[in-house]
Amino acid sequence: MTLLSTGTPGSVGPADRGVGPLLRAWRERRKVSQLELALRADSSARHISFVETGRSRPSEEMVLRLAEHLDVPVRERNALLVAAGHAPRYRETPLDDPALDALRAGLERLIQGYEPYPALVVDATYNVLVANRGITMLLEGLPESLLAPPLNAMRLTLHPEGLAPRIRNLPEWRGHLLAQMERQIALHRFPPLRALYEEVAAYPVPEPVPETMAQPMPEAEPAEPVPYFALPMLIEHEGRTLSFISSISTFNTPMDVTVAELAVETLLPADPATVKYLHSLMG
Template sequence: MTTLAETDRPIGTLLRHWRERRRMSQLQLAGLAEVSARHVSFLETGRSRPTRAMLLRLSEQLDIPLRERNSLLLAGGFAPAYPEHALGDVPMAAVADAIGQILHAHLPAPAVVVDRHWQMVDGNDAVALLVEGCSPRLLEPPVNVLRLSLHPDGMAPRIANLGQWRAHLLHRLDHQIAVTGDDVLADLAVELADYPCEDPAGPPEPGALVVPIRIRTDAGELAFLSTTTVFGTPLDVTVAELAVETFHPADAATADALQRHER
């Protein structure tokens, strides 16, 4: 992952790193950025120095995360373009309010907010139904929801289709690593893959459209479909890295159980 600590790397090396990660040729990137392939080559080899506007244009075409775009700008000798605020900061009031509304409106079903490393930022009261019986040490902040899901002392023993759910989460994490190159996520993937799982993934259920999570709770076995909500056109690093994970009842029995649990 390109980080602020790595801004001593030549700007051309960083540009080539992201182009190759996106599996683009210099000609393809040049076409998207509306410059010549020769110019892209000169930027990568250091024969030309990119302007701030050019770095932002190339970053957009390479779909570089905002945090890494700031690192790229610093490596080029420019100030970061995207601010980074804590969720409790005054400029984030509208975002925090929107998150709070989403979490509350989703009750009685569970919903959590996670950051780029899958650490839980917030959650609604129904999350307690999913994490009942988990080891207290896994619930100590910062809570990593992937570790909590797949750890043998976490939710894993109560997930009826652990093999399927585990394969889904690991595939999703692998895709995120491929996009971001994040070393923290790469280390997390190695850790999660090493957790024991005697339940083979197996084929999807006949007629299934998505992979649900089926979890045993005091309210019975519940089935949920998960969705992810992100903010459109984010201009702040924190906002770009937040995601709301919501769990929807996959059947009538789960919906009824949630209503009874809320009472």
């Protein structure tokens, strides 16, 4: 299924802040000294100091070079350029724009190729843009109010009427998701992302599915304990406990804000029983 989100996450505008304070804030966030940044950017600590205090106006090339070495997100690089008096460098093309037809089609083929395993594409605020049949299977039985577009992966997962009651290790998985959002907030500084975090962090934590309702999938022989190599999500589906490991991929060196903020998340089976069950559903 394909879902396009409505709206674009906001960003801290540069109108009331010069480029110097913005660059200093990014440098301090990255815990980099003026001297270290100067060495990385082939400049001098004196020049970096002048830029940060407004005594020197950096060129477009210098802004982009400093942003690169401070790992500033693409959206915020545009904000830095505008604050320095330059034009934005990176476009922000809506995902449904014809210019991104090939990308969108490629993403749809990619996540369909993961079937029967769940996979989806989200934007910077976790709105679901594209999802495959594996995701649809996990969402079966959820209330229509949560399934109305735009779908949001964090709301669907942590809402007490969403997937949360079905997740057997909810405290651990919830903690993992909230920590992931905190890292994204520190990196991107989007007010909508902060608002989403505050919303889902305030959800009451439902009781997990009782043991009598969700049992591990039967095997022909007793299964050996699975040595998980990453934190799994243990989720109940039709009386069975499925186990998934999450993997997230992003694009390298994107030149468009929209593309830079896309993430492909795949839920890979963490045990042979989950593999067998998923193939039996969609085989």
